[in-house]
Amino acid sequence: MLFNSIEFGVFLPVVFLLYWFVFARNLKLQNLFIVAVSYLFYGWWNVRFLFLIALTTLVSFVSGRLIVHYQRRDTGNAVRWYKNRAWLISAGNILFNLGILGCFKYYDFFVMSFAEAFRLLGTSLQVHTLDLILPVGISFYTFQALSYTIDVYKKKTEATDDIVSFFAYVSFFPQLVAGPIERATRLLPQFYKERTFSYPAAVDGLRQILWGLFKKVVVADNCAVFVNQIYVDYTTKASFSLVLAAVCFSVQIYCDFSGYSDMAIGTARLFGFRLMRNFNMPYFSRDIAEFWRRWHISLTTWFRDYVYIPLGGSRGSRWQRVRNTLIVFTLSGFWHGANLTFLFWGLFNGLLFLPLLLEKKNRRYIDIPAEGKTLPSAGEAISIFLTFILVTTGWIFFRAESLAQAFGYLSAIVSFSPVTGSYISLIPKKICFLVVFLFICEWFQRDKEHALQIDIFPRWGRYMVYYSIVTALFFFTELEDIPFIYFQF
Incomplete structure (x- = not known):
């Protein structure tokens, strides 16, 4: 169900x-x-x-x-x-x-x-x-x-x-x-x-369910249609189209999985239970270490507590720290599925994480990005952008059906094949609007558990937001039945 x-x-x-x-x-x-x-x-x-x-x-x-x-x-x-x-x-x-x-x-x-x-x-x-x-x-x-x-x-x-x-x-x-x-x-x-029964908890649970439903049905599913169209015939597409599809898949997998987590957490609150937070605005991370503290938190901490720490964690020699890190990331990739693409994806992220660990910089970002400010500084914005590019590159291996397809996709990107038509026409305008809307909402709510915790709004303002999202569910829902990505794991 x-x-x-x-x-x-x-x-x-x-x-x-x-x-x-x-x-x-x-x-x-x-x-x-x-x-x-x-x-x-x-x-x-x-x-x-x-x-x-x-x-x-x-x-x-x-x-x-x-x-x-x-x-x-x-x-x-x-x-x-x-x-x-x-x-x-x-x-x-x-x-x-x-x-x-x-x-x-x-x-x-x-x-x-x-x-x-x-x-x-x-x-x-x-x-x-x-x-x-x-x-x-x-x-x-x-x-x-x-x-x-x-x-x-x-x-x-x-x-x-x-x-x-x-x-x-x-x-x-x-x-x-x-x-x-x-x-x-x-x-x-x-x-x-x-x-x-707690009325405030139930109301907040319903709001989180609504936000999760929006992320999955409206944002993730619309991105999925575009991504599938590109991947099925990527060898004939322009480089810029492939880049857009890779970015859209990053948005798709985040909204698909975090949307499910939001709905799960919100549903549990209706019955008086508190589940742990599973995502914490991961695409605002300033390095890979911060990303993995914010992405699929329940799995990351599971491997930390039951694999990484028993192996010795960050204690021991430099070689032992490298070994422990690569084991955990490789196992994390393998947990996702029996395919070399997942193993490579896990190893890829482990290799990105290692320099931060060895230089003892893996805990430098534990605060809220641009805390107390409306916009990030130039340095933070560049760090967020570069981290997103690295994560998106990894998602290409996660999305691909084989390593050959993943490397072929990357090769097609760097071939700089020419664009036919305008850049704007390469991606549906509604996806651009939805993705921008999503990230604006989450940026201004990055210190909250979910984007619809808007109690500072007047009552009429809150209900305007709720009705707008419900309207979007009717007008932007894809007719194609697109299952949750993580159901296969």
Whole structure:
């Protein structure tokens, strides 16, 4: 079920009314209701994969209980044996979840890569692929379940004995299929506490849903049509057209994914939950390090806490810091999909990040860009522009279907093939207007959680903005059904 579908438009108000007016008096029933509607939400796409998410959840829940059980058995000479048991259970749960993820997402890639390597050596191998359908959101809920087991083992959170709350934590429908990737330390305790309806929180949630819907349906989908037209036949296009398409894809992927996150966070607020912020105006970043603190924050911090820091983080020798950084960025690329393009994209960003890390400049921009000023300084504007160019170059590899296409696209750009017609005619005027409108709104709201937090406006001014966005949803919505990009991950 998609957030921008008619089905969800019916689903959400019905669930909202039942949640607050029927099940609000009993916390256990309310959580059980969340599980039921979350499974309905997920099963709407493919009911067969409900078993998969249920299995992941159950195994992680049991693992957490067993880890605590053995960690508490500290009598006599059996201490080390029991601690080893706890470690084995934790490791087993990690391998189990990663095994499921690997089977569905990476098995065919490794098998085909293995066969291709032998083919280059002159040996032909007969291999069999699984050709499995990738379950929507499997990378998201798998990482969410993994973080729970790891945190229980490290004693950063208590193992829950409330199986209903744990099932609700893993399957919570607003962020189930495309994040944010929540931690048990943050989200799970919210299922233990009674929730009361907050009118201001619900209003702000609706505003964030509206802004996310605008970014996805109006901006991202319109950009997608133009980008697809260019990529499908990029070898015949002028260099400037390719540059425009690359820029539009940068806007598309941001509005597509952050739009989903806004809708997820806003929807959660309607039900009394606070999800972590997943995007923080990333295209106003002044270097790559700042960009990665502002882009897909839940995944970036996940890899930081569960991979980068355990490897040693920024401690150790220069070589160890380089190794740790490249491992994390490469894994981040691989998380997105079983394709060399994603691996290269991750490595590319890692190489851009390394000089800042080695020169200890990766934390120099932790404030709000141009804080307290209307416009950035000339130096800040240049830094923002150059960072955007580097990020956009990386997105070319992310968007391409193969490395050959990505390098071919870049080669076509630098070939400086002539433009036929005017520059303005190369891109639809409505896209220019929408993109400019988007960035103006977000620039002036860069210190807020989302662009529609406009409480300083008079009431009539706020409603004028809301009605304008609703009108844009009707007049600028593409008829073509364009799925969320991150549903494939």
